[in-house]
Amino acid sequence: MAVSQNKPLPKNIKYGIVLDAGSSHTNLYVYAWPAEKENDTGVVHQVEVCKVEGLGISGYSQDTEKAGLSLQQCMKRAQEVVPEQQHGETPVYLGATAGMRLLSLQNRSIADRVLSAVEKTLHSSPFNFQGARVISGQEEGAYGWITINYLLGNFRQPGWLNFLPHLRSSRGTSGALDLGGASTQITFVPDQEPIESQENSLHFRLYGKNYNVYTHSFLCYGKDQALRLKLASDLQASSTRNGSLLDPCFHPGYLRIMNISDLYMNPCIANGEQQLPFTQLHLQGNGDYQRCRMTIQKIFNTSHCPYSSCSFNGIFLPPLQGEFGAFSAFYFVMNFLNLTTEKNPVPLDKVTSTVERFCSRPWHEVKAEFPKIKEKYLSEYCFSGTYILSLLENGYGFTTEKWQSIQFLGKIGSSDAGWTLGYMLNLTNMIPAEKPPTRPLSHASYVGLMVFCSLVLVAVLLLGWLTFHKPKCLQKGLI
Numbered sequence: 001m002a003v004s005q006n007k008p009l010p011k012n013i014k015y016g017i018v019l020d021a022g023s024s025h026t027n028l029y030v031y032a033w034p035a036e037k038e039n040d041t042g043v044v045h046q047v048e049v050c051k052v053e054g055l056g057i058s059g060y061s062q063d064t065e066k067a068g069l070s071l072q073q074c075m076k077r078a079q080e081v082v083p084e085q086q087h088g089e090t091p092v093y094l095g096a097t098a099g100m101r102l103l104s105l106q107n108r109s110i111a112d113r114v115l116s117a118v119e120k121t122l123h124s125s126p127f128n129f130q131g132a133r134v135i136s137g138q139e140e141g142a143y144g145w146i147t148i149n150y151l152l153g154n155f156r157q158p159g160w161l162n163f164l165p166h167l168r169s170s171r172g173t174s175g176a177l178d179l180g181g182a183s184t185q186i187t188f189v190p191d192q193e194p195i196e197s198q199e200n201s202l203h204f205r206l207y208g209k210n211y212n213v214y215t216h217s218f219l220c221y222g223k224d225q226a227l228r229l230k231l232a233s234d235l236q237a238s239s240t241r242n243g244s245l246l247d248p249c250f251h252p253g254y255l256r257i258m259n260i261s262d263l264y265m266n267p268c269i270a271n272g273e274q275q276l277p278f279t280q281l282h283l284q285g286n287g288d289y290q291r292c293r294m295t296i297q298k299i300f301n302t303s304h305c306p307y308s309s310c311s312f313n314g315i316f317l318p319p320l321q322g323e324f325g326a327f328s329a330f331y332f333v334m335n336f337l338n339l340t341t342e343k344n345p346v347p348l349d350k351v352t353s354t355v356e357r358f359c360s361r362p363w364h365e366v367k368a369e370f371p372k373i374k375e376k377y378l379s380e381y382c383f384s385g386t387y388i389l390s391l392l393e394n395g396y397g398f399t400t401e402k403w404q405s406i407q408f409l410g411k412i413g414s415s416d417a418g419w420t421l422g423y424m425l426n427l428t429n430m431i432p433a434e435k436p437p438t439r440p441l442s443h444a445s446y447v448g449l450m451v452f453c454s455l456v457l458v459a460v461l462l463l464g465w466l467t468f469h470k471p472k473c474l475q476k477g478l479i
């Protein structure tokens with residue numbers, strides 16, 4: 001159970017809870033905001049995050065008891081964070097993402113069973129449970145975009161701009177790049193209007209301003225599913241008779257054995273299993289970045305495009321526009337490789353050479369250097385780093401110059417970058433379509449202002465009186 005910061009909060013605070021049921025695990029987020037400011041931008045912040053172990057795509061079908069216990073523990077933690085008298089009014093939402101979208105495609109009844117088991121636990125909590133649902137890829141992209149722009153203050157218009165309407169909207173929004181285990185999303189406001197493909201087009205009116213947003217979610221192109229796609233493509237291209245495969249995306253000396261059925265039991269991969277004369281795959285790393293990049297390239301089909309421009313697999317992508325925030329696994333991987341900086345983005349050639357060097361390092365050396373990192377994560381940073389470069393450069397077309405517009409983001413302030421905050425802001429109607437009217441002054445500010453004006457008035461009157469009615473003593477002194 002991971003626990004984050006717990007700052008003392010002023011009184012009159014409201015709370016909301018969102019559970020992100022992802023493909024690897026579930027995270028529970030507790031958000032808080034001052035009640036009287038709930039329509040302002042940037043006031044909601046994360047006060048707690050708790051990791052529900054086992055409640056992910058593999059946990060759904062395996063250790064359900066462990067997942068259930070871990071969920072109860074996180075709900076208990078939330079009960080400690082939110083004051084008891086507010087439990088009943090605190091909404092709880094659960095959104096399941098691509099892992100569950102895949103599970104639903106594969107086996108609808110398991111997916112329904114898991115959701116109702118989770119719903120049962122959440123109904124029995126003292127909070128105001130609002131329901132569990134699988135969110136669409138489009139929603140995942142849109143809410144991620146709303147979250148980062150809300151937290152970056154990009155929806156905020158300084159009040160004085162109301163008097164100078166021609167200067168409004170001088171500040172742009174930031175695009176959002178989200179990499180999960182099962183899907184990846186790209187969302188931004190393009191220059192080109194209208195957006196050529198209806199299914200990639202969203203319209204928002206937020207704080208009195210219109211946004212035409214492009215979004216696409218690539219199911220099966222999250223980093224875990226992309227590895228499977230790559231392995232299936234490698235197997236198809238190889239002539240192995242015993243299931244041994246040299247894999248350039250793993251470190252030299254690394255060995256992994258996988259069941260062929262696990263690889264193919266997945267709607268992302270067209271079933272080719274029956275033709276194979278072996279049941280297990282023996283992967284042997286040889287840490288060759290260039291070859292890894294070539295094998296990954298094969299999972300992006302760029303042979304057709306029915307629009308003026310595409311990313312891959314015939315999906316429309318308008319020219320990239322503005323700054324981008326890249327989060328979730330984009331951040332986890334780049335952060336591990338020391339390629340995230342607070343200030344200037346690390347140039348593309350340095351990122352490439354760092355990933356290349358890392359891939360070539362022997363596995364025993366890497367393992368010895370990072371003994372505390374989970375082997376699953378550590379063994380895949382070479383693949384993941386190379387995949388991120390392929391996706392961003394070849395998939396989306398980030399050139400060396402455009403790369404400089406990407407900022408890898410873990411947190412913005414105290415809140416994690418991700419879709420959950422945007423989801424809650426939307427469901428609680430905390431982002432109004434119109435700009436809220438300027439609030440009248442508070443009582444204290446009003447009294448302060450009155451006292452200040454009175455003092456200025458007295459000072460002016462006194463000065464005037466002194467100027468025109470100089471006291472006699474002063475007049476004598478001057479003669």
Ligand SMILES: Nc1nc2c(ncn2[C@@H]2O[C@H](COP(=O)(O)OP(=O)(O)OP(=O)(O)O)[C@@H](O)[C@H]2O)c(=O)[nH]1
Nearest residue numbers: 022023024097098099180181182183222328329332
């Ligand atoms: N290195 C590292 N990887 C992580 C960590 N947490 C999650 N991941 C991996 O990062 C990827 C994205 O994880 P999440 O952000 O939880 O995304 P998800 O919920 O699986 O996303 P969807 O594909 O939309 O379902 C997955 O491959 C996880 O295994 C972490 O703390 N460190």
